[in-house]
Amino acid sequence: MKTGRRSRYPLRVCWAARGASYEGQLMVEPVSDPGGGPSPLLAILRVDEERPAPDEGPVYRLTPQEARILALVAAGRTTSVIDRTVGLSADGVNYHLVRMGRRLDVPNRTALVAKAYVLGVLSPTAWPPEPSP
Incomplete structure (x- = not known):
């Protein structure tokens, strides 16, 4: 140059x-x-x-309640549908979503679902979405 x-x-x-x-x-x-x-x-x-990283499994383990909530969010369900399905209040559902979002360092539901798939927390081969084994 x-x-x-x-x-x-x-x-x-x-x-x-x-x-x-x-x-x-x-x-x-x-x-x-x-x-x-x-x-x-x-x-x-x-x-x-x-070259993919070695398979180390999910970054963190989900509680059964978090797994159900995350799968419903990934399926596109609203907070009101999720709270009726899992038996929590809307505030309870939002509490779990915020908690998972903070642990994965994401700003919103869309990013939470995307990062859950990337990290292997949600199974990429299942519909409706479900946690990886």
Whole structure:
């Protein structure tokens, strides 16, 4: 880049994140000529092959009540339907949802369900949703 050439600069990279290792290509290319200062760069990372993390099971165990509530939320049920189904008040259902959300560090129900699937807490092969064995 010091010579003024505008071209791509491919680099082979490898890294580890969350117990998995990855390899890929990092492509760096200047995106404009600001006129004398350092050029802004565009970096594109292409992963060659993902190696899944070893199966360690769920991050935490669900109580039977939490498992029922999480499965109903994943099935799209409202708080009022859930509270009638599990025999709690709406505040009781929300208490369990907030508690699970804090343990998984998620901001809302959608993220709670998504993270539960990613972590293996909910079975990806069952409908209606149910906890993994």
